[in-house]
Structure formats: C-alpha cells, structure tokens
Amino acid sequence: MNAASSRETILTVENACVSFPARGEQPKEKRTIQALDGVSLEVSEGQSLGIVGETGCGKTTLARAIVGLQSLSAGSIRVRGAGPGGARRRGDVQMVFQDPFASLDPHQRVRSIVGESVTAAGLATKREIPERVAGLLDLVGLSREVSDRRATELSGGQRQRVGIARALASEPRLIVCDEPVTALDVSVQAQIINLLIDLRERLRLTYVFIAHDVAVVEQVSERVAVMYLGRVVETGPVGSVLAEPRHPYTAALVSAIPSIDPVSQGLNRSIPLAGEPPSPIDPPSGCRFHPRCWLSERLGRPASCLEDDPRLSGAEGSDQCAACHFASVTQTELAGQQQAV
Amino acid sequence: MAAGGARIRGVPAVNAPPLVPIQPDGDTGVNDTASNEHLVELTDLSVQFELGHRTVDAVRGVSLTMKPGEVLGVVGESGSGKTVTALSLIGLLPPNGSLRSGSVRFQGQTLDQKRLAEIRGDRIGMVFQNPLSSFNPVLRVGAQIAEVLQLHRGMGRKQAIEEAGLLLVRVGISEPQKRLMSYPHEFSGGMLQRAMIAMAIACQPALLIADEPTTSLDVTVQAQVLELFAGLRADFGMGLLLITHNLAVVANVADRVVVMYAGRVVEHGPVREVLGSPTHPYTAGLLQAVPKLGNADPLQAIPGQPPSLTGRVNGCAYRTRCPLAGPECEADPPLRLVLADREAACWNADAAMLRKFRGARE
Numbered sequence: 001m002n003a004a005s006s007r008e009t010i011l012t013v014e015n016a017c018v019s020f021p022a023r024g025e026q027p028k029e030k031r032t033i034q035a036l037d038g039v040s041l042e043v044s045e046g047q048s049l050g051i052v053g054e055t056g057c058g059k060t061t062l063a064r065a066i067v068g069l070q071s072l073s074a075g076s077i078r079v080r081g082a083g084p085g086g087a088r089r090r091g092d093v094q095m096v097f098q099d100p101f102a103s104l105d106p107h108q109r110v111r112s113i114v115g116e117s118v119t120a121a122g123l124a125t126k127r128e129i130p131e132r133v134a135g136l137l138d139l140v141g142l143s144r145e146v147s148d149r150r151a152t153e154l155s156g157g158q159r160q161r162v163g164i165a166r167a168l169a170s171e172p173r174l175i176v177c178d179e180p181v182t183a184l185d186v187s188v189q190a191q192i193i194n195l196l197i198d199l200r201e202r203l204r205l206t207y208v209f210i211a212h213d214v215a216v217v218e219q220v221s222e223r224v225a226v227m228y229l230g231r232v233v234e235t236g237p238v239g240s241v242l243a244e245p246r247h248p249y250t251a252a253l254v255s256a257i258p259s260i261d262p263v264s265q266g267l268n269r270s271i272p273l274a275g276e277p278p279s280p281i282d283p284p285s286g287c288r289f290h291p292r293c294w295l296s297e298r299l300g301r302p303a304s305c306l307e308d309d310p311r312l313s314g315a316e317g318s319d320q321c322a323a324c325h326f327a328s329v330t331q332t333e334l335a336g337q338q339q340a341v
Numbered sequence: 342m343a344a345g346g347a348r349i350r351g352v353p354a355v356n357a358p359p360l361v362p363i364q365p366d367g368d369t370g371v372n373d374t375a376s377n378e379h380l381v382e383l384t385d386l387s388v389q390f391e392l393g394h395r396t397v398d399a400v401r402g403v404s405l406t407m408k409p410g411e412v413l414g415v416v417g418e419s420g421s422g423k424t425v426t427a428l429s430l431i432g433l434l435p436p437n438g439s440l441r442s443g444s445v446r447f448q449g450q451t452l453d454q455k456r457l458a459e460i461r462g463d464r465i466g467m468v469f470q471n472p473l474s475s476f477n478p479v480l481r482v483g484a485q486i487a488e489v490l491q492l493h494r495g496m497g498r499k500q501a502i503e504e505a506g507l508l509l510v511r512v513g514i515s516e517p518q519k520r521l522m523s524y525p526h527e528f529s530g531g532m533l534q535r536a537m538i539a540m541a542i543a544c545q546p547a548l549l550i551a552d553e554p555t556t557s558l559d560v561t562v563q564a565q566v567l568e569l570f571a572g573l574r575a576d577f578g579m580g581l582l583l584i585t586h587n588l589a590v591v592a593n594v595a596d597r598v599v600v601m602y603a604g605r606v607v608e609h610g611p612v613r614e615v616l617g618s619p620t621h622p623y624t625a626g627l628l629q630a631v632p633k634l635g636n637a638d639p640l641q642a643i644p645g646q647p648p649s650l651t652g653r654v655n656g657c658a659y660r661t662r663c664p665l666a667g668p669e670c671e672a673d674p675p676l677r678l679v680l681a682d683r684e685a686a687c688w689n690a691d692a693a694m695l696r697k698f699r700g701a702r703e
Contacts, residue, residue: 054559054561054562055530055559155646156419157646158646185418185419185586185647186418186586186588186627186630186631187418187626187627187630187642187643187646187647187662188418188642188646189630189631189632190630190631190632190640190641190642190643191642191643191644193632193640193642194639194640194642197639212559212560213560213632214560214634215631215632215633215634216632218632218634218635218637219632219637219640238637239637242634242635243635252561253560253561254634256560256561256563256564257560257589257634258560258563258564258567258587258589258590258592258593259589259592259593259633259634260588260589260592260616260628260631260633261592261633273561273564275515276529276531276532276561276562
C-alpha cells in the first residue's frame with residue numbers, strides 16, 4: 001500500500017443482479033421482480049458514495065447485497081479487506097440501519113449490545129472488552145453512564161449512536177448506512193450526520209450512504225449514484241450531478257425537492273414527473289424511464305427511447321455518467337422546459 | 342361559505358369530469374361565517390397523558406386560530422405536541438389522554454363531543470401519516486370512501502360509490518373503476534395517501550387536518566400531494582392545518598406557521614418571515630440544522646435532545662440547549678408579540694436575535 005493519498009478501490013460492484021420471485025396476474029403464474037438489474041459501482045478508500053432514488057428503486061437491496069445479507073443472481077461484489085493482500089476479513093463491512101428502534105434489542109444493555117459485536121469480531125480478549133466498549137461509546141459521543149442503560153431507555157439519537165458504535169466494533173473499512181437519519185428528529189439528524197462525517201475522517205472509513213433525502217446525501221458524500229427501477233441511471237461527483245444533472249430523471253428528482261428558502265416561495269418545481277415508477281416485474285421497453293420522461297416528450301418521443309436501452313456513459317473528460325440517449329441536451333432542454341412551465 | 346356551492350375543478354394533469362355539488366348551501370347546519378371570522382379558535386389547550394404511574398404534559402397551554410381558507414403549518418419535533426393538538430381539536434385523544442383545559446370553536450360554534458361526531462369527516466376532514474394503517478385492510482377502498490358519503494350525505498350505496506369514483510379522479514388516480522374495487526394493500530403508498538385525501542375531501546370540508554401527510558412518501562410523490570392540496574384550496578377555499586416536521590414543506594405550502602417545542606408554541610407568524618428571520622433561538626437552530634440542497638457547509642446541530650415531559654418543566658424548556666440562555670430563562674417566557682404580527686416565547690427574542698441569525702447566515 002502506498003501513501004494515504006493514493007486511493008485504492010475498496011468496493012467493486014460489477015453487473016450485480018438480484019431477482020425475487022413474485023406472483024403473476026394469474027394464479028400459479030410465476031414471475032420475477034428484477035430488484036437489481038446490472039448495477040456496477042466503484043468506491044475508493046475514504047470516499048463516500050451516496051445512493052438516492054425513489055421507493056422500490058433497489059437502494060436497500062443493493063445495501064443488503066454489499067454487506068452479504070442478500071445473494072446475487074448474477075454479477076459480483078468485491079471488497080478489498082484489511083487482511084493480507086486485501087483479503088476480506090470478517091467484520092470489514094458493517095451496516096448502520098434505518099430504524100434505531102427496531103435494530104437494537106430493547107432489553108439488552110448498551111454494553112452488551114456493543115460488547116457482543118466486539119466479541120464477534122474477535123478483536124479483544126474478554127478482559128479487554130469493557131475498555132473497548134467504553135472507547136467505542138466515547139468515539140460516538142455517548143457518556144459512559146449510557147453503557148448500563150437498556151435500549152428502551154435511550155432517545156432516538158442515542159440509539160443511533162449505539163448502532164454506529166456497534167458497527168465500529170469490528171474495525172470495519174466499509175460501512176453501509178441505510179437511511180441512518182431518516183427516523184430521527186430534525187435537530188438530532190444534524191448531530192448524527194456530523195458524527196458520521198467526523199468518524200470517516202478520523203478512522204479513514206469508506207461509506208455507502210443510502211438516503212432518499214438528497215440534501216442529506218449531498219452533505220455526506222463526494223459521489224452519488226441515482227437509481228431508478230433497479231439500475232444506476234446517473235453517477236458522478238455529487239455537486240455536479242445535483243446542480244447540472246445529465247439524466248432527465250435526476251433533474252426531475254432534484255426539482256421535486258421543496259426549498260426551505262423563503263425567497264423562492266411557492267411550488268416552484270418546474271419538471272412534472274407523472275405517476276409513480278412502473279412495476280419492476282414488467283419494466284418498460286427501451287429506456288425504463290421513457291413513459292415518465294419529460295425530455296423524451298419534449299423531443300417528440302424519439303424511437304431510440306422506446307427501443308434502445310441506454311448504457312451508462314459520460315461526456316469526454318468528465319466522470320459524470322448518465323444512462324440516457326440524449327444526456328448531452330438535458331441541460332439546454334431543461335432551461336426551455338422551465339420557461340415553458 | 343365558498344365551500345358548499347363551489348364546483349370542483351379537475352387537476353390540470355388529469356382529465357377529470359366536474360363533480361356535481363354534493364349539497365347546496367345551508368344544509369350543513371352551520372351558518373355562513375363572515376370572511377373575517379375565524380374558522381378555528383383553539384384557546385389554552387392543555388393535554389395530559391397517563392403512562393403507567395407517570396403523567397406526561399404533552400400540550401401545555403396552546404392557543405391558535407385559523408381564518409377560512411388559510412393554510413397554517415405546525416412544525417416541531419416528535420413529542421412537541423403537534424399531533425396531540427390536532428387530535429384534541431377533533432376530539433380523538435386516545436383513552437389515556439385527558440383534556441386539562443382548553444376550548445375549541447369551529448365556525449363560531451363551541452364543539453362538544455356530540456357536535457364533533459357530526460362534524461368529523463364532514464366539515465373537518467383528516468389525513469394521517471401512515472395511510473396503510475388508516476384504512477381497513479379487509480374492505481375495498483371504494484366502499485370505505487363511499488361510507489363517508491353515506492353517513493354524512495345520506496346517499497345510497499350506489500350513488501356514493503359513483504361519487505367516490507369521481508373523487509379518486511379528482512385526486513389524480515387513474516382507472517377509478519378498477520381502483521374502487523381494490524383493497525388497500527393493492528395500492529402503492531402514494532396512491533393510498535391520495536385515496537385517503539379523497540375520503541377526507543368527500544364532503545368538501547371547510548377544514549382539512551393533515552398530520553405528516555407526506556412524511557412516508559417519496560419527494561416526487563410529495564410534490565404531487567402538495568400540489569393537490571394547493572389545488573383543493575384554490576377550488577373550494579378549504580382551510581388546511583398542516584402538521585409536519587419538514588420545514589421545507591411548510592415553507593412551500595403554508596401562509597402562517599406555528600413552531601412548537603415541548604408542548605408549547607414558541608414562535609408564530611407569517612411563514613416567510615418566521616423562516617426568513619426567526620426570532621426564537623429554537624427556530625433559528627432548526628433552520629441551521631437542516632441540510633439544504635446546493636449548500637454543503639457543515640451543519641450546525643442543536644446540542645442535546647428535547648426534554649422529557651414527565652414531571653414539571655420549570656422555566657423555558659429550551660434553555661438547556663439554547664445558546665442565548667441566561668438566568669432570566671429560569672422563569673417561563675410567555676408567548677408575546679415581538680414584532681408586528683410575530684409572536685415568540687423567549688425572553689431574548691428581539692431584534693438582536695434577528696441580527697445574530699442573519700449574521701450567522703452571511
């Protein structure tokens with residue numbers, strides 16, 4: 001390994017596919033839901049990749065596949081671990097869950113919740129465990145008195161801190177955060193976001209950060225992947241993807257977010273996104289987004305949208321990639337669309 | 342009032358047939374109120390909950406008013422008392438909650454339990470956070486919407502189902518005939534929330550109470566629901582009491598906003614002014630703690646957590662987390678007028694506070 005500045009790839013997802021059996025319209029008819037359909041991603045060490053998208057786009061399935069809770073039907077997921085030659089060691093990948101009320105045993109005491117994780121990682125002898133637990137609680141900003149409490153006696157923010165301490169116990173390299181602040185109150189959300197940012201810097205962690213709140217993702221991540229119906233439709237540096245999206249879906253998603261700024265009052269969203277995502281049992285032909293796509297409509301529904309499945313590709317010299325045949329004109333058409341509305 | 346006789350227009354996106362007015366004016370049993378009169382007047386509401394052998398003061402002396410057709414946003418964190426306030430307004434407190442004080446006037450009438458039962462679902466509609474748990478899972482959606490019309494409008498079953506179909510179209514659900522026959526679990530979250538709204542507006546209420554109506558929805562669907570609210574308001578002058586923790590939603594929809602903390606109203610005023618230049622340190626803190634799109638500056642979190650409301654809260658409930666707290670905060674600050682049309686419950690809420698917040702933003 002070279003200096004810390006040379007960022008090696010920690011996570012490589014290649015053409016990951018996950019399908020679930022589903023009931024068809026007719027009794028006994030068997031169909032499959034393609035929850036992930038050829039997702040490829042890379043995350044470098046110390047980086048944080050945000051994943052955004054609507055309900056049912058496959059965000060959580062991807063998270064579960066990365067930590068190994070969900071097996072792939074095709075493709076591969078590789079994690080460069082801390083072991084010799086980058087071998088993946090048990091505990092190299094950890095997860096922070098969405099609901100801190102459901103993900104902790106309500107009757108277990110905090111020291112045993114975190115201690116269990118320390119024991120499982122095999123990183124401390126029995127005698128060292130209390131000290132390890134105290135250190136971990138300290139790391140996540142919990143006072144030592146908390147270690148004797150049960151999960152039910154803690155507030156939402158405290159529980160999420162315990163969940164983070166538990167994930168850190170095995171000294172992971174990669175942490176998958178699945179909507180870690182969604183269940184928290186606004187004033188507590190910021191504390192946890194700041195804690196996660198701080199921990200990443202201090203412990204050189206790598207995050208895959210899943211959230212439906214795009215502003216939260218922007219806060220935590222350098223790069224972002226936008227998912228739609230089991231596919232990544234756009235990926236790139238978070239600032240440019242959100243400010244100048246190349247995929248019409250990203251543009252619509254960003255424009256649907258209400259702004260808190262009282263100056264830009266009124267429902268100023270300019271891009272209509274009709275209906276809800278179609279069923280992944282029977283995805284649309286060609287580009288999966290075409291039935292809801294404002295850009296395709298503006299361009300007079302070109303045949304390529306209906307027939308050809310666009311691949312993720314970027315403009316020359318840019319690492320912002322979009323899966324759209326007309327990604328190059330999204331920005332100019334967007335300006336026209338906004339004037340028209 | 343405008344609501345009774347107004348024809349409902351279709352949403353632009355959907356080609357909806359216009360609904361026939363359900364009933365002419367005057368049959369609602371409520372006299373038309375002058376436009377300057379309050380739609381809702383809630384005075385000095387206090388609610389206590391029994392939890393085992395502990396008591397929780399969930400709401401401590403909340404007063405609020407709404408004009409007809411107005412959108413009032415109520416924001417606050419969980420446990421701030423915003424939902425309990427709304428439930429008390431319509432007499433739906435859970436059995437372990439008790440009203441310690443307070444009175445509600447709706448369209449100039451004092452509401453008692455009997456009157457409330459007539460008004461709920463008729464003059465006052467309700468939309469709750471989780472639509473899946475608000476519907477009966479074993480009844481068809483159409484029958485559940487129709488029930489409201491059968492009960493309050495005395496319609497026959499067939500007519501009520503027909504009317505329910507038109508309501509589904511009004512809220513932007515396509516294929517209403519098919520959807521009327523569906524069960525709640527066959528709907529997606531966004532669609533079920535629309536069905537819930539269809540049920541709530543079935544009798545063209547003068548007031549719609551929406552408790553976190555978009556919290557469980559995607560932003561794209563949230564935008565559609567908010568647009569639907571705006572359309573309903575424009576179409577038949579419906580007042581909306583919007584309860585949410587999402588400041589951006591309030592900023593986009595509400596005329597006025599009430600900020601609640603620990604069972605109290607801590608700030609109140611026109612939404613633009615309150616969110617643009619808050620006078621209460623809690624409001625200011627919240628605004629700085631929310632991630633904003635296109636601004637990746639580090640968030641300024643509010644330290645600590647909301648107080649537990651078991652036992653008495655002495656003095657200002659926010660003082661343990663407040664950067665401006667001083668000895669004066671040991672005494673309970675009353676909600677007072679700090680600027681024209683602006684109220685805040687803070688001893689330090691004044692122009693100095695305002696300048697401080699503006700300075701921090703620049």
